[in-house]
Each structure stands twice: as structure tokens, then as C-alpha cells.
Amino acid sequence: EVAVLRLGHRPGRDDRMTTHVALTARALGADRAILVGDASQASETVADITDRFGGPFDVTVTDAYRPILRDWEGTVVHLTMYGEPVEAVTDPIRERHLTEPLLVVVGAGKVDFEVYDRADWNVGVTNQPHSEVAALAVFLDRLFEGRELDREWMDADRRVIPQATGKRVEEVDD
Ligand code: SAM
Numbered sequence: 001e002v003a004v005l006r007l008g009h010r011p012g013r014d015d016r017m018t019t020h021v022a023l024t025a026r027a028l029g030a031d032r033a034i035l036v037g038d039a040s041q042a043s044e045t046v047a048d049i050t051d052r053f054g055g056p057f058d059v060t061v062t063d064a065y066r067p068i069l070r071d072w073e074g075t076v077v078h079l080t081m082y083g084e085p086v087e088a089v090t091d092p093i094r095e096r097h098l099t100e101p102l103l104v105v106v107g108a109g110k111v112d113f114e115v116y117d118r119a120d121w122n123v124g125v126t127n128q129p130h131s132e133v134a135a136l137a138v139f140l141d142r143l144f145e146g147r148e149l150d151r152e153w154m155d156a157d158r159r160v161i162p163q164a165t166g167k168r169v170e171e172v173d174d
Pocket residue numbers: 078079080081082105106107108109110111123124125126127128129130131132133135
């Protein structure tokens with residue numbers, strides 16, 4: 001299992017970013033997203049996309065991240081510009097993930113030091129400041145070595161048929 005924990009959601013201001021974190025988690029192979037704070041709007045949007053475009057993908061909202069970090073029975077990876085290079089640490093993380101669930105933590109604003117401390121790996125996608133969405137996408141693609149791009153979607157109402165030009169969407173029969 002790969003779960004993405006999104007910390008520090010600020011209602012209004014972060015609705016789009018939190019939605020994009022969860023949609024990116026879903027599209028790029030994670031099994032679920034846990035959104036901390038008042039993120040019901042983002043959660044509804046993602047559940048709606050999963051209904052239409054398929055799953056499985058689970059999204060939940062929670063008030064507090066500390067119990068999740070404390071009780072997580074597996075590996076914790078925290079994505080941060082201050083961490084070790086993704087290109088250096090993804091192999092050992094992947095190896096550990098063969099036997100353990102993986103929690104990938106991303107922030108919004110400032111992230112408390114205890115998260116750095118709890119993480120088994122603090123991972124930087126470059127050591128330049130950018131975005132939790134970009135960092136998550138690169139990390140998941142490296143973790144899955146591109147296999148997530150070819151995933152099957154279950155219980156979708158619709159499916160996009162790739163086109164060189166234009167848009168084609170097919171209804172999916174049950
Ligand atoms: N200034 C905040 C801090 O010092 O913790 C970080 C804010 S940043 C806009 C939001 C999130 O994007 C971070 O918590 C981290 O998860 C992610 N992020 C930004 N740049 C990153 C990088 N180079 N590598 C990995 N994650 C990054």
C-alpha cells in the first residue's frame with residue numbers, strides 16, 4: 001500500500017493544491033490520500049473524479065496527523081527540499097516497500113520538525129523550493145519506475161481514448 005498524507009491544508013487558499021495533491025496521488029499509483037484539516041471540498045472533488053474515471057482510490061479527511069504518523073505500521077517518507085536526493089534514496093525505499101506499507105508525507109506551509117524526525121527518509125526532489133504536487137509526481141514515478149502509467153482503472157463511467165489531436169471520451173459499459 002502507498003498512502004499520501006497531505007499536511008497543513010488551509011481552507012480556501014489551499015483547496016486547489018490539496019485537490020491536485022490527491023488527484024496526482026490517484027493518477028500516479030498511490031492507493032489513498034489522507035488530507036489533514038478542513039479539506040472536505042478537495043475530498044469531494046477527488047471522490048467525484050474517482051466515481052467518474054475509476055479507482056480504486058480512497059480519500060479521507062482527518063483533524064490530526066500526529067496519530068497517523070505515530071500509528072503508521074510501515075515506512076514514512078517525507079518530501080522536503082531539505083532532504084536527501086531522490087535519485088540516491090529511492091532504491092532502498094522501494095526495497096523496503098516490498099514488505100511494508102509506505103506513507104508519503106507532503107506539506108503545504110511550514111512542516112513541524114517532528115515530521116522530519118519521524119520520517120525514515122526525508123527526500124528532496126532537487127534541493128530547490130517548488131511544489132508538493134511536482135515533488136509527489138516525480139517521487140511516485142521513480143518509486144514505481146513508470147509502471148503506474150499503465151494502470152487499469154476499475155468501475156469507471158468513462159475512459160479517455162488517447163488522440164493525437166482532439167478529445168475522445170467513451171462511456172464504459174458495466
Ligand atoms: N516552506 C515550507 C517548509 O520549509 O517546510 C515548504 C513549503 S512547499 C511550498 C510545500 C511542500 O512542497 C513541502 O512541504 C514539500 O512537501 C514540497 N516540496 C517543495 N519543494 C520540494 C523539493 N525540492 N523536494 C521535495 N519536496 C518539496
